[in-house]
Each structure stands twice: as C-alpha cells, then as structure tokens.
Amino acid sequence: MIAIDILINGLLLGGLYALFGLGLSLIFGVMKITNIAHGEFAIGGAYLVVTAVLFLGVPLWVAVPVALLVAFGIGFALQLVLINRVLGDDPMPALLTTFGLSIVIQNLLVEVFGADNRALDIGLLATSGISVGGFSIGVFPVIMFTIAIGLFACLHWMLNRSKTGRNVRATSDDPEIVVMMGVDRARVFAMIMGLSAALAALAGILLAMRGSITPFSGAERLLIAFEVIVIGGLGSIWGSLAGGLVLGLVHVIALRLDPSSGPLYGHLLLLLILLARPEGLAGKVHSR
Amino acid sequence: MTRILLLLTCVVLTVLPFFAGRSTLFLGMEILVIVALSQAWNLAAGYGGLLSLGHHAFVGIGGYALYALSRDLGIHVLFAVPLAGxxxxxxxxxVTPILFRLRAVYFAVGMWVAAEIVRILVMRADWLGGASGLPLAGARDLxxxxxxxAAYWMALAVALGTTCLVWWLMRSEFGLRVRALRDDEVAARSIGVKPHRVRLTVFVLSATATGMAAAVSFFSTLFITPLGAFDMGWVITIVFVTVIGGMGRLSGPVLGAALYFILRESLADFGNWYLIALGVAAILTMLVLPGGLASLMDPFFNRSKTVKEQP
Amino acid sequence: MLEITGLNAFYGDFQALFDIDISLGAGETLALIGANGAGKTSLLQAVCGLNHATGGIVLNGASLTGLAPQLRAAAGVGLSPEGRRMFASLSVRENLEIGANTGRKGPWSLARVTSLFPILGEFADRPSRLLSGGQQQMVAIGRALMSNPALLLLDEVSLGLAPVVADEVMGALSSIRGESEMMTILVEQDVARAIKASNRFACLLEGRNVLNGTSKGADLDAISRAYFGEDTA
Structure with a gap:
C-alpha cells in the first residue's frame, strides 16, 4: 500500500520536475548549450506572478498567462541581444554568460523582493484531495501533472507536425546550412530561448503554488532540470519526461527512507548515470 | 624595470602587517585569498580548459581538512594549512575517474553537483559538527x-605561491602541452600529448592550491560551517574575478580581484548590488572583451601571453 | 544575370580568394574547376554569405553584398552543399519541403522534383539518414531546386558516388539544363564531366581565376595546365 502511495506521489512530483527539464532540454537540443540561468528564469517567472497578484492585485488567472508572455519576451530578447553573440564552436562563453545572467537575476530578485519565502495562494485547491481506491491524491498535483503531460504533447506536435517545428529540427541538425533554406537561425534560437523561458516560468509558478520560493531557489531548480535531461538522455523531449518521473520517484522514496537527505540521492543518481554512460553526451532534438 | 617593481611590491606586501591596522590586514588577507583561489581556478579553467562550477567543493574540503587535521591528529595549524591543500x-x-568522463558543460555542472553532494554529506557528518559547524581546536595554542x-602572511604565501606556480608551469614544456590540449585536442594528441595525464595534473594542482587558500581563509575565521564553507558564493566570486580579469592570463586574477574589491567596498552600503554590478561586468566582458582586463594591457607588453597562430 | 566583381574571401587572417570576376547569363551553367584548396568551395560560400567576403555580387539586378545568408536564399541563391548535409532528423519529404521555405515562386515543386528523381517520391516518408549516398545527393539537389533558385550552386555533386550513380545524377541535371532562366555554378573534381555538363568554365588556382572559356571545344590541355599551375601562356 505504501509502495503504491509513493509511486503515485513520486510520479506526480516527477511531472513538475519534467517541466523544469523540458525547457533546458529544448535549449540543449537546438543550440548545444546549457542555460545556467534556467533556474532563475523559473523563479523570476514566479516572482512576476507574485508581483502581479500580491502587489498589483491582478487576479491569478490573468497574471499567469501575462507572466508567461513576459518570460517568453525576456528569453527571446536575451537570446537576440546577448546569447546569440557568444555562441560558437566553444560552448563555454555561453555557459559563462548565462552564469553571469543567473547571478544578476538572483540578486535583483533579492534586492526587489528580499530573501523571504514567498508563495502563491491557490486557496482550497492546495489542500483538496480526492480518494481513489483508498488512496488520497491531491487535486493540485494531478492538475500539475496533467499540465506537464499536455505541454509535452503540444511540444511533440509542434516539433513534428508544424513548419516551425521542422525548421527547429533542421536548425538543430545543421545550423550552418539551414540558413540557406531562408531560415533565420538567430530568430529560431531566440524563439527557442523564449519558449524555454516560458516553460521554466510556468514550472516556477507551479512550484510557488505548491510550496514556496526564495530568490535563491533557482540554483537547486537548475540542478534538478539538469539531472532530468541527463537521466532522460540529452535533447530528447520524451526522455525529459521519463527523466522527470524517475527523479520524482527517487526524491519521494528518499524522503521516506532518509528524511534529511534532501536532493542528495538525485545528485548521486546523476553521477551514477554519468558513470554508466561513458560514450559521452551529445544531443539532438528528438521526440521519439 | 618590471622586475624591480614586482620585487618592491612583494617587499611592501610582506612588511604590511607592521604598519597596517587589523581591518586593513583582514581585507588584505581576503584579497590575497581571492587572488590565490582565482589563480587556481584559472589554471584549471583558463589554461586547462577544465571549466568547473564546483570549486566550492575544494574550498569546503580545504577548510574542513584544516579543522579535522588540527583537532583529530593534533597537527599544529600552521602545518595543517599546507596539509589541508x-x-x-x-x-x-x-573523483576524477567519474568527473573526467565529462566534458565541457557536463564537467562544469557535474562538478557543481559533486560539490552539492559533498556539502550535504558534511552537513550530515556528526564528527564534522553537522550543520552547526566546528570551532578551530588548535587556535588556543596560538x-x-x-x-x-599569521593569516595574512599565509594568504600572501599562498597567493604568491599559486601565481608563481602558474607562471612557472606555463613557461615550462608542460605549459605548452596544456595549451596545445586546450586549443586542439586532436592535434595535441598527434604531437604526443597525453590528455588524461595533463588534465589530471592541472586539476589536482588547482584543487590543492584551492584547498590551501581556503584553509588560510578559515584559519582566520576560527569557525567553520557547511553553509559558509561550501557556499556557491565562492565560485561566483572566483569566476567573475577571473572572467573580468582575463581567463588564461597570469595577471587576470590579480586585475579581476582588484576590481572585485573596489566594487565590493564602494558599494558596501547597497546590499547585493556589487554582485549585480559584477555579473553585468562579467557579461559585458564576455561580449566585448573576451580576453578580460588583462588583454587591455597587451599593447604595453609586446610579448603577449596568448598569441593566436594561424594553422 | 550574375555579376561577380573583385571578390575576395577570408577565413580569419587567411585569404582564400583574390579579386575574382565572373559573369553569367540567364540559363547558363558555369563549371568551376580547380585542385583541392583552389578556392572553389570558398567562392560558392562567398556567394551564399557563409564566409567573410568583400567585392560585388549582383544577382538579376539585386546586390547581395552584405546580406545575411537567409536573405540571399530568399533572393534566389540555392545551394547543394559539399557532403550533402542532409537534415538527419527530417524525412525525405521534409528535407525537400524545407527547400521551399523561402516561398519563391517558380516551376519547381515536390511533384516536379520527384519526377526528376523518382526514387525520392518512393522514399518520401523515410528518415533521410537511411538513404544511400546517391539518394542523399538527389535530396540535396532537390532541396536546392525546391527554392526555385535564380542561381543554383552545386558543390561536388558526384564526390563519393559510384560512377554509374554519379552519371545518373549528372544526367538528371543535364536534362533540366537550359530549360529555364536559372543559372548554375557547378563545382566538380572530374574536369571532363564538368566540361560536358556546362556552357562555360572558370579555372581557379590558389584563389585566383587563371583561365576562362567556353566549354564547347575547350582545350583540355590548357585547362590541365591551368589546373596544376603550369605556365598558362
């Protein structure tokens, strides 16, 4: 009985983790870089909603979509004016630039909002549960999980069935030649960064609804996202979902067996997987 | 001329404790520690191409090693500092058998994850004082x-020692191998460079120097906690200092540390704004001045440190 | 009309092309001949905007100088690159369709390309990475044609193909030669084949244009001397 309970809770948590990984996976798949500021994009997105709801009195259902659009815009703009200019054969300048970005965003959040915990109040939804076959399942985790699965499906459709998605896959395959198809690579990259930022922001918003956040929560979220995409096989969309579910399970099991362990076992799993996969890690945008 | 200036600087730095007050001395020690840490990181990342975002693991381990060695083995703190390194x-x-399977971005973040693991393990280790930390047991004898x-002089020794080590390494034949490897691994292999051995040497030397510098820093605080020792802030400072100063350049960490402390001290009343300023400066450096502040000085020294040659 | 004047191309400090002048009339095919490293691919890349180049490039009255590669594609430059460069995660059909991404109007469509290369119609839904080298070459050419280019650039289309396959690909290309206003620049190692498939030729040596001429009745000995850099006087 406990085993099934753990399984359900682990998978539901894994949905959220997968969402953190999804945006990072997209970036990696298309641009072959890692965005160290991914966690700060997530937390920053949540603070956008906090600002709108707590300080401006905007209703939550208006604030969330607006925040996602703003996150998309910020990601798009940062890619165009900043990250595109440090891309090249060497991924390190992009790594260092996004590292700088993450520290700037984190400390701006500290200066504006202080270092206290913040949460988004979703009222009764946070505590209500449904009983299925003797198990009590939280309604909100189920909603989160459904949103995550839905977004994975949307992204899969976008990449495989739309013209934009085809151009994105082609850019990932051969960024040098794709421009001769009339594709503006810089804009494709910017769109992907915008999309990634919006997905991160949504995950951050859900995190703030589920628990609480501080300006320093970003680093841990980045590591979770990184673990999700490594466990899932880099650059693979559905791999990220699997990676998220596995990591969710690991965290929930670890919490039961060793309550003070925190993210320890997730970190150890990452090293274990890196050890078991010596052939190196290279990625493409796949969705199969 | 340059030599006389350098020598003079060293002499002034050495006799500083006889003139300076406590707070000046403490700031001086901090600066020297940051210079040493950044030189050590630069050796791995700037010269060796091993960009690590987990050097705070080495900072924490160096600090805790000092505390454990002096408490459990009764080693005098002044000897425990180099031993901590x-x-x-x-x-x-x-850890290299695991981490050296990773390259580039994976190595960078893999190091970070490794540092997190060490931090959590130390927090859970009762003999290291757990989350509440340890006092420096051997400090009573001093x-x-x-x-x-003493802290200042040790910091000076580590900063000068690390700088001289990097300078000497990069002038030696080994330095040529390191650079060949960073620029083009395939070509380096073809001229007989053994990549694993070279990287291992650079990485272990970098960690040793980092541990020593950290031990000096935690010697002066007389107390250590996991949150302080394994703080990501160490890496943030080291990376910003080196990037702004100039990666893969000997004067980079010194120039970067100067800017870091100028910003930190002048923005001391404005909370974390100095970090924001540093982050922006680091990003701008990546965009417009990839060689950092040190590259601005190239025209004054016509023998530039990193000559880019055409194939 | 294509007018290339005073074209220089650079890779870092290395200069790959020196002062190239080439002009091409409507419907003409130019064979670009030269040894490895003579600058043939550099010339095509300079036309595409894929390297750093100075000088004038005017295609049908519009200057391409300084334009980004994607805008040159939109202006009518179509490239079948050396080494085919398939988009590996796209199907054959998607690889062809992405060629039409610029939306240029003209005679070429998926149906027309698959009638030129029937095998591509048959394999339309296969992943492109599963095709043979010759089939991939057909996709690369088809992809370039799908953009209805005013100027088609073919880089080493027979490289690495079995002679019979290479003949098949070249045969398909000659079948469409001269039937429209489209101009073609053909880079080819095999001089005889290149001369056969073109109206005119230009021979490059160490980044310089050393010999021009009409392909019909061309003096192969003179070409061979220019090719190897022997006295061309």
Missing part, C-alpha cells in the same frame, strides 16, 4: 596578537 588534492584525484598577521 594536500588532502584537497587527494580528494580531487579520487598567541592572539599574531593571529591576523
């Missing part, structure tokens, strides 16, 4: 008046 180097050697000069 050795312990850190041995730890680095022990004369109090000499504490801060």
């Amino acid at each position: 050795v312990v850190t180097g041995l730890f680095a050697l022990a 004369p109090r008046a000499w504490m801060s000069p």
Whole structure:
C-alpha cells in the first residue's frame, strides 16, 4: 500500500520536475548549450506572478498567462541581444554568460523582493484531495501533472507536425546550412530561448503554488532540470519526461527512507548515470 | 624595470602587517585569498580548459581538512594549512575517474553537483559538527596578537605561491602541452600529448592550491560551517574575478580581484548590488572583451601571453 | 544575370580568394574547376554569405553584398552543399519541403522534383539518414531546386558516388539544363564531366581565376595546365 502511495506521489512530483527539464532540454537540443540561468528564469517567472497578484492585485488567472508572455519576451530578447553573440564552436562563453545572467537575476530578485519565502495562494485547491481506491491524491498535483503531460504533447506536435517545428529540427541538425533554406537561425534560437523561458516560468509558478520560493531557489531548480535531461538522455523531449518521473520517484522514496537527505540521492543518481554512460553526451532534438 | 617593481611590491606586501591596522590586514588577507583561489581556478579553467562550477567543493574540503587535521591528529595549524591543500588534492584525484568522463558543460555542472553532494554529506557528518559547524581546536595554542598577521602572511604565501606556480608551469614544456590540449585536442594528441595525464595534473594542482587558500581563509575565521564553507558564493566570486580579469592570463586574477574589491567596498552600503554590478561586468566582458582586463594591457607588453597562430 | 566583381574571401587572417570576376547569363551553367584548396568551395560560400567576403555580387539586378545568408536564399541563391548535409532528423519529404521555405515562386515543386528523381517520391516518408549516398545527393539537389533558385550552386555533386550513380545524377541535371532562366555554378573534381555538363568554365588556382572559356571545344590541355599551375601562356 505504501509502495503504491509513493509511486503515485513520486510520479506526480516527477511531472513538475519534467517541466523544469523540458525547457533546458529544448535549449540543449537546438543550440548545444546549457542555460545556467534556467533556474532563475523559473523563479523570476514566479516572482512576476507574485508581483502581479500580491502587489498589483491582478487576479491569478490573468497574471499567469501575462507572466508567461513576459518570460517568453525576456528569453527571446536575451537570446537576440546577448546569447546569440557568444555562441560558437566553444560552448563555454555561453555557459559563462548565462552564469553571469543567473547571478544578476538572483540578486535583483533579492534586492526587489528580499530573501523571504514567498508563495502563491491557490486557496482550497492546495489542500483538496480526492480518494481513489483508498488512496488520497491531491487535486493540485494531478492538475500539475496533467499540465506537464499536455505541454509535452503540444511540444511533440509542434516539433513534428508544424513548419516551425521542422525548421527547429533542421536548425538543430545543421545550423550552418539551414540558413540557406531562408531560415533565420538567430530568430529560431531566440524563439527557442523564449519558449524555454516560458516553460521554466510556468514550472516556477507551479512550484510557488505548491510550496514556496526564495530568490535563491533557482540554483537547486537548475540542478534538478539538469539531472532530468541527463537521466532522460540529452535533447530528447520524451526522455525529459521519463527523466522527470524517475527523479520524482527517487526524491519521494528518499524522503521516506532518509528524511534529511534532501536532493542528495538525485545528485548521486546523476553521477551514477554519468558513470554508466561513458560514450559521452551529445544531443539532438528528438521526440521519439 | 618590471622586475624591480614586482620585487618592491612583494617587499611592501610582506612588511604590511607592521604598519597596517587589523581591518586593513583582514581585507588584505581576503584579497590575497581571492587572488590565490582565482589563480587556481584559472589554471584549471583558463589554461586547462577544465571549466568547473564546483570549486566550492575544494574550498569546503580545504577548510574542513584544516579543522579535522588540527583537532583529530593534533597537527599544529600552521602545518595543517599546507596539509589541508594536500588532502584537497587527494580528494580531487579520487573523483576524477567519474568527473573526467565529462566534458565541457557536463564537467562544469557535474562538478557543481559533486560539490552539492559533498556539502550535504558534511552537513550530515556528526564528527564534522553537522550543520552547526566546528570551532578551530588548535587556535588556543596560538598567541592572539599574531593571529591576523599569521593569516595574512599565509594568504600572501599562498597567493604568491599559486601565481608563481602558474607562471612557472606555463613557461615550462608542460605549459605548452596544456595549451596545445586546450586549443586542439586532436592535434595535441598527434604531437604526443597525453590528455588524461595533463588534465589530471592541472586539476589536482588547482584543487590543492584551492584547498590551501581556503584553509588560510578559515584559519582566520576560527569557525567553520557547511553553509559558509561550501557556499556557491565562492565560485561566483572566483569566476567573475577571473572572467573580468582575463581567463588564461597570469595577471587576470590579480586585475579581476582588484576590481572585485573596489566594487565590493564602494558599494558596501547597497546590499547585493556589487554582485549585480559584477555579473553585468562579467557579461559585458564576455561580449566585448573576451580576453578580460588583462588583454587591455597587451599593447604595453609586446610579448603577449596568448598569441593566436594561424594553422 | 550574375555579376561577380573583385571578390575576395577570408577565413580569419587567411585569404582564400583574390579579386575574382565572373559573369553569367540567364540559363547558363558555369563549371568551376580547380585542385583541392583552389578556392572553389570558398567562392560558392562567398556567394551564399557563409564566409567573410568583400567585392560585388549582383544577382538579376539585386546586390547581395552584405546580406545575411537567409536573405540571399530568399533572393534566389540555392545551394547543394559539399557532403550533402542532409537534415538527419527530417524525412525525405521534409528535407525537400524545407527547400521551399523561402516561398519563391517558380516551376519547381515536390511533384516536379520527384519526377526528376523518382526514387525520392518512393522514399518520401523515410528518415533521410537511411538513404544511400546517391539518394542523399538527389535530396540535396532537390532541396536546392525546391527554392526555385535564380542561381543554383552545386558543390561536388558526384564526390563519393559510384560512377554509374554519379552519371545518373549528372544526367538528371543535364536534362533540366537550359530549360529555364536559372543559372548554375557547378563545382566538380572530374574536369571532363564538368566540361560536358556546362556552357562555360572558370579555372581557379590558389584563389585566383587563371583561365576562362567556353566549354564547347575547350582545350583540355590548357585547362590541365591551368589546373596544376603550369605556365598558362
């Protein structure tokens, strides 16, 4: 009985983790870089909603979509004016630039909002549960999980069935030649960064609804996202979902067996997987 | 001329404790520690191409090694400081079989994850004081008046030692191998460079120097906690200092540290704004001045350190 | 009309092309001949905007100088690159369709390309990475044609193909030669084959244009001397 309970809770948590990984996976798949500021994009997105709801009195259902659009815009703009200019054969300048970005965003959040915990109040939804076959399942985790699965499906459709998605896959395959198809690579990259930022922001918003956040929560979220995409096989969309579910399970099991362990076992799993996969890690945008 | 200036600087730095007050001395020690840490990181990342975002693991291990060595083995703190560096180097050697499977971005973030693991393990280790930390047991034996000069001189020794080590390494034949490897691994292999051995040497030396510098820093605080020792803030400072100063350049960490402390001290009343300013400066450096502040000085020294040659 | 004047191309400090002048009339095919490293691919890349180049490039009255590669594609430059460069995660059909991404109007469509290369119609839904080298070459050419280019650039289309396959690909290309206003620049190692498939030729040596001429009745000995850099006087 406990085993099934753990399984359900682990998978539901894994949905959220997968969402953190999804945006990072997209970036990696298309641009072959890692965005160290991914966690700060997530937390920053949540603070956008906090600002709108707590300080401006905007209703939550208006604030969330607006925040996602703003996150998309910020990601798009940062890619165009900043990250595109440090891309090249060497991924390190992009790594260092996004590292700088993450520290700037984190400390701006500290200066504006202080270092206290913040949460988004979703009222009764946070505590209500449904009983299925003797198990009590939280309604909100189920909603989160459904949103995550839905977004994975949307992204899969976008990449495989739309013209934009085809151009994105082609850019990932051969960024040098794709421009001769009339594709503006810089804009494709910017769109992907915008999309990634919006997905991160949504995950951050859900995190703030589920628990609480501080300006320093970003680093841990980045590591979770990184673990999700490594466990899932880099650059693979559905791999990220699997990676998220596995990591969710690991965290929930670890919490039961060793309550003070925190993210320890997730970190150890990452090293274990890196050890078991010596052939190196290279990625493409796949969705199969 | 340059030599005389350098020598003079060293002499002034050495006799500083006889003139300076406590707070100046403490700031001086901090600066020297940051210079040493950044030189060590630069050796791995700037010269060796091993960009690590987990050097705070080595900072923490160096600090805790000092505390454990002086408490459990009764080693005098002044001897425990260099030994702490050795312990850190041995730890680095022990983790390379896993971490050296990773390249580039994976190595960078893999190091970060490794540092997190070490931090959590130390927090859970009762013999290291758990989350609440440890006092420096051997500090009782030391004369109090000499504490801060001793910390300062040790920091000076580590900063100069690390700088000289990097300078000497990069002038040697080994330095040629390191650079060949960073620029083009395939070509380096073809001229007989053994990539694993070169990277291992650079990485372990970098960790050893980091551990030593950290031990000096935590010697002066007389107390250590996991949150302080394994703080990501160490890496943030080291990376910003080196990037702004100039990666893969000997004067980079010195120039970067100067800018870091100028910003930190002048923005001291404005909370974390100095970090924001540093982050922006680092990003701008990546965009418009990839060689950092040190590259601005190239025209004054016509023998530039990193000559880009055409194939 | 294509007018290339005073074209220089650079890779870092290395200069790959020196002062190239080439002009091409509507419907003409130019064979670009030269040894490895003579600058043939550099010339095509300079036309595409894929390297750093100075000088004038005017295609049908519009200057391409300084334009980004994607805008040159939109202006009518179509490239079948050396080494085919398939988009590996796209199907054959998607690889062809992405060629039409610029939306240029003209005679070429998926149906027309698959009638030129029937095998591509048959394999339309296969992943492109599963095709043979010759089939991939057909996709690369088809992809370039799908953009209805005013100027088609073919880089080493027979490289690495079995002679019979290479003949098949070249045969398909000659079948469409001269039937429209489209101009073609053909880079080819095999001089005889290149001369056969073109109206005019230009021979490059160490980044310089050393010999021009009409392909019909061309003096192969003179070409061979220019090719190897022997006295061309």
